[in-house]
Amino acid sequence: MDSPSRPKLFDFHGVSMINAFTDNWEAIQNFKARPDDVLIATYPKAGTTWISYVLELLYFGQMSPDRQNTLPIYERVPFLELTCPDIDSGTDLADKLPTSPRLIKTHLPVQFVPKSFWEQNCRMVYVARNAKDNMVSYFHFDRMNFAQPEPGDWNSYLQKFLAGKLVFGSWYDHVNGWWKKKQTYSNLHYMFYEDLAEDTGREIDKLCSFLGLSPSAEEKARVMSGVKFDNMKNNAMTNYSTDPTMDFKISPFMRKGKVGDWKNHFTVAQNEEFDEDYKKKIDPTLQFRTEI
Numbered sequence: 001m002d003s004p005s006r007p008k009l010f011d012f013h014g015v016s017m018i019n020a021f022t023d024n025w026e027a028i029q030n031f032k033a034r035p036d037d038v039l040i041a042t043y044p045k046a047g048t049t050w051i052s053y054v055l056e057l058l059y060f061g062q063m064s065p066d067r068q069n070t071l072p073i074y075e076r077v078p079f080l081e082l083t084c085p086d087i088d089s090g091t092d093l094a095d096k097l098p099t100s101p102r103l104i105k106t107h108l109p110v111q112f113v114p115k116s117f118w119e120q121n122c123r124m125v126y127v128a129r130n131a132k133d134n135m136v137s138y139f140h141f142d143r144m145n146f147a148q149p150e151p152g153d154w155n156s157y158l159q160k161f162l163a164g165k166l167v168f169g170s171w172y173d174h175v176n177g178w179w180k181k182k183q184t185y186s187n188l189h190y191m192f193y194e195d196l197a198e199d200t201g202r203e204i205d206k207l208c209s210f211l212g213l214s215p216s217a218e219e220k221a222r223v224m225s226g227v228k229f230d231n232m233k234n235n236a237m238t239n240y241s242t243d244p245t246m247d248f249k250i251s252p253f254m255r256k257g258k259v260g261d262w263k264n265h266f267t268v269a270q271n272e273e274f275d276e277d278y279k280k281k282i283d284p285t286l287q288f289r290t291e292i
């Protein structure tokens with residue numbers, strides 16, 4: 001049974017959404033991006049916080065130790081479409097950000113991105129994660145985050161994932177849509193969670209070349225150390241322990257951080273059903289790894 005305190009999913013221009021991400025729609029669509037803004041875009045649970053912290057440390061890690069020690073990541077990298085009572089909306093937080101560039105997070109599918117980001121030719125970093133691990137991570141997140149709809153049991157969650165009936169809609173449409181955009185919009189860097197896990201240093205180098213940054217060897221080492229899973233898990237500014245909507249006794253935000261955890265969740269039959277459906281939906285030019 002759905003808990004009355006949990007938000008309800010509804011269809012919003014063809015994408016499953018909840019009020020927290022649509023109530024501020026006019027301000028989101030009219031958001032004024034600046035040319036040096038960097039938009040971090042992901043389907044939920046694809047590695048948003050990880051790449052946000054990489055970018056945050058690359059740009060501001062040296063400049064302001066106070067910033068690193070006192071501000072949670074979700075205040076340093078505003079979540080554009082988020083609006084909920086008693087806290088600043090994502091658009092307000094972004095408007096007030098004192099940094100240059102501003103790092104801004106979104107889970108919006110590509111067709112919903114405010115037009116000023118395209119008009120200003122902003123840099124965008126998209127992180128994609130293989131569908132199976134992405135779904136496992138989202139399942140545990142929805143169990144512990146009371147601001148998300150009730151996940152139900154694992155098997156019903158899998159059916160919802162296949163049908164695109166999760167917040168921010170279909171994983172397939174999301175990763176395909178952003179992938180297609182990359183063909184025509186050159187300021188988009190499309191990354192994979194699995195690559196980041198396999199060789200963080202290599203992926204940081206690629207990211208820096210996209211962003212026009214050239215950190216020293218020491219700076220790069222500092223970033224690599226800061227963004228290690230255990231370090232982020234133990235860092236109150238990156239582990240979401242300050243967010244009251246989450247119950248870490250059910251599942252922590254920094255849960256496992258692994259490639260291949262899906263093997264601990266899918267039955268053989270579920271895996272076959274998933275793979276059969278996957279072939280029909282994924283853009284064949286977009287290739288994911290489900291193990292490394």
Ligand code: PPS
Pocket residue numbers: 042043044045046047048049050133136137138140141227228229230232253254255256257258261
């Ligand atoms: S959110 O709520 O959409 O912003 O969540 P998001 O940050 O995209 O995804 C959370 C998952 O990313 C994992 N994570 C990491 N993995 C490896 N290394 C580092 N440093 C790291 N930081 C976050 C986090 O553990 C969640 O994945 P799971 O599989 O649930 O552990």
